[in-house]
Amino acid sequence: MGSLFRCEEMTLCQLFLQSEAAYACVSELGELGLVQFRDLNPDVNSFQRKFVNEVRRCDEMERKLRFLEKEIKKDGIPMLDIGDNPEAPQPREMIDLEATFEKLENELKEVNTNAEALKKTYLELTELKHILRKTQAFFDEAEFHHAQMHDPSMQEESVTLLGEEGLRAGGQALKLGFVAGVVLRERLPSFERMLWRVCRGNVFLRQAEIDTPLEDPVSGDQVNKCVFIVFFQGEQLKSRVKKICEGFRATLYPCPETPADRREMSIGVMTRIEDLNTVLGQTTDHRHRVLVAAAKNIKNWFVKVRKIKAIYHTLNLFNLDVTQKCLISECWCAVCDLEKIQMALRRGTERSGSTVPSILNRMDSKETPPTYNRTNKFTRGFQNIVDAYGVASYREVNPAPYTIITFPFLFAVMFGDAGHGLIMALFGLWMVLKEKALSAQKSDNEIWNTFFNGRYIILLMGTFSIYTGLIYNDVFSKSLNIFGSSWNSPAMKELFPSHIQLNPASQYQGVPYPFGIDPVWQVAENKILFMNSYKMKVSVILGVSQMIFGVSLSLINHKYFKHPLNVICEFVPQIIFLLAIFGYLVLLIFAKWVTYDVSDSSCARSLLIMLINMFIFSYPTHPCYLSAMYNGQEGIQAILVILAIVCIPWMLFVKPFILRRQWLNRPHLMSSPKPADGAIDEGEVVHEDGTTRIEAGHEESEEGFNFGDVFIHQAIHTIEYCLGSISHTASYLRLWALSLAHAQLSEVLWTMVMKIGFVVPTWPGGIILYLIFAFWAGLTIGVLLIMEGLSAFLHALRLHWVEFQSKFYGGTGYMFSPFSFETILELASTEDK
């Protein structure tokens, strides 16, 4: 419990681990996750460390696993994630693992190469099948033309003409050579263009698309291809065409010239395809079996390998002692965990079978220990809010426990609407109740995770908003009249008057509404005036109380760190300054609320002007709202102002000068006799040398205490505090401003949207209301809950970080990051995604 108020007490420890036990011990510590190791060889390269070979082996294993995983995913086999957490295997098991992975990888690779070869043949055969089928059409066409040419019924002239030409060309004119093949569809246009260019238009290309996409055997992608057939004449063109085909990665297939051969071939191809299909099926079955077997264990293996790797990475941080017998490491850990760590070490030593126990030594260190706040699922969110601003300095007061209450409260002051609060609280409650199921889903949606991690904050914010909403008597911008208003209704001229001005002199019954604001204000014309005055004053009261609380926390800090000087020179003037000005203002606010009623309200004192007049020592007597509130006011105010002003030099000068005197009066043991000795021993010759030594000594003392630095530091602090307490008070007025904005926005939404649904009479009104409600509800959730909620959250955050924490919080520490398998595995699994 103590750790919530300030961080754990940490200690630096030295660990002596027997080399053979080191692995098991580190593994136990990793399961525990309570120790942060320090790098003892920071200037050694990552590849020159001791266990680099083991790390490399782990890398290699991980690579094989990734390969397996990729193959498993490719086949869409579900990977079993039972979420169990196997222990880090012994180093000797590593070899077994390596062998298993090696075997699997090789097996899989072999299957893959086989499958690839088979698929390649399959692809070739399918392509050939398509070629045969498509070219058939081309040839048919050609036959047809051929037939036409040789048609005996054709006219005499044309036949002789053609015949003569054919004869001149050596009788081979009509015997065209051709090449058939398959090319990627997207490359076809440039292929065609190139063919035309290179052969100067002397080739004839026919092409047809293959409708079904084919599978590329290497990458496994689906590709679209085209069948083409090129007719040409002569050997030279043939070689050119072939070169181009090669250039465009077109696959050429032999295609018989006669239809009978083609038919025969295509039958052969079909039977071969069928044979191949069965073989392919067997190969994929085998592959599937191998992968299914691997998929059962792969998550487990990943965890194991990652654990081994983490252990060796940690062992790389250790130092080897001279005898090479044991490893020395330094680590930070919490004092109260020492027992557990000892136990873990003992377990580790036992497990490794070593006889010599591992030794844990506490060490004294001048270094600032890391800050470790133990959290549970409830406090974690609030601790994160604080840590986001800055990690607390070691052992300083931790604002998180106070934030648990003040944060949702200040949020609720700005978000005061019971209806909206209820929705928010229910959402928070749902997340809290379904916690286990939801966190098991491990969504990687960043926005959802943010909300989910802040579920307790949301629940509290919602609950507090219900409370403030009831105080403001605001439920979806409407009021609840539970106890019956304590105001009489004014004499009304019409049934639904557009303005109702409440007049306390005539309408108030004298007994206040028991809880919160009277519902009658909801319909009153002067509601805003009334609420503004109330909310503004409440903001100042809340703000000043929180600041005073913050300053008081600094007293606890000073006392804990034993700085009595800071108590006298910082805390006391600070609290006096704050109380004298703003504490007094708060007092006046309460006095004003209590003293004035409707009869003398015209003389109710204006507090703002009174505060200004207090500083310029002016005390007017009329008008009556500027005159003194009580007897002796002038005297008391003068004293308060003078007190506050005295506090400024008090804060500014006292501490630096006292520190300086302490420094000058410190016992001089070393510095004075030295030059004297030198002078005596070495005579006058070295006198000059002696003086320089004194100077050097003086410089050294200035290094230890630099008055200028201390003074400037103090001056900055003083100015910051004095100006800050004024501006921070003003800053708390955002509580009023945001709550006003929220109330007005929800009221506008009601009157502009929801009200429309009510004004249409009879049954169409119902339909319209039905539609309007959806619109209204959507806007309520989207704008009022989410957007306004975020804005109120941000302002509450700012009030805590700047206005509250600046009073006492250093935030210069660094986080304790223990070596823990859990975090390492989590990190790895998020990286995977």
Place this chain on the structure above:
Amino acid sequence: MSDLYFNIESGYLEGLVRGFKSGILKHTEYLNLVQCETLEDLKLHLQSTDYGNFLANEPSPLTVSVIDDKLREKLVIEFRHLRNHSVEPLSTFLDFITYSYMIDNIILLITGTLHQRPISELISKCNPLGSFDQMEAIHIASTPAELYNAVLVDTPLAPFFVDCISEQDLDELNIEIIRNTLYKAYLEDFYKFCEKTGGTTADVMCDILAFEADRRAFIITINSFGTELTKEDRSKLYPRCGKLYPDGLAALAKADDYEQVKIIAEHYAEYRALFEGSGNNPGEKTLEDKFFEHEVKLNVNAFLQQFHFGVFYAYVKLKEQECRNIVWISECVAQHHRAKIDNYIPIL
């Protein structure tokens, strides 16, 4: 005025490229790399840099060529991402960057086919940044005219090639001439494009391109000594957009040996420094390395200004230099030839 709109169109990409640039290896990382004993060490060390796990899925044993491929692949992925998200005129600018790789690829393929190498082997050696559709069919061409008519006419390089059509066949010398003519036309065109873009882009890029042009002029001159290239032909190869144009180029055209080139460089302050610090003796840096160093400096300086395209060019060139450095170091490590391991060009 164009600065106003720069961020709308290219602000994201500029931010991206500046982010990429900050991942370029620093001096200390080189010092660590140099200490590596094996390529596995190198891999482990690169893991702690911006390269991250780029070698994680490669089975051991690692080879230099795998490292080279992966390095290049990373650059190509980054560049393609930039190109795919760019709009005019940046996309044209990025295309211009790829043209130089296209030229290199074409020359590589022609030379390869000249030596009867199979085309598939050559393709794998080509830089993917400069690949284009018709590239693989390049071996059908046996004369420059065919090359132009069949292959290049559809590529963006066509206008650069017009000057080379007159050459008779594709032999070694002619290929060299084609390469340099192409490059000359390319540089001049790129220079003009940058000038037309104006603003800071012109300021930065013209400087870099002018240096590139001058470097080519110097190197062409020096390499031409003792070959059958005539002075007249040589002078046709000089890109005319550098600081040497016109006087320096005229003088270079008449140069007969290295000393004369050096005397010409004397007249230009920046080149004088490069020539003075170079030499072929052990311990001295070669002129080529000096040029590389100067290029790196110019490219790094490009990042000092904002709202211009020069950073994209500079990034690609710096990254390329880095790949060369890493490959150099890995070669030295792989061959246990540590004497020259420090000869990489540090990127400031």
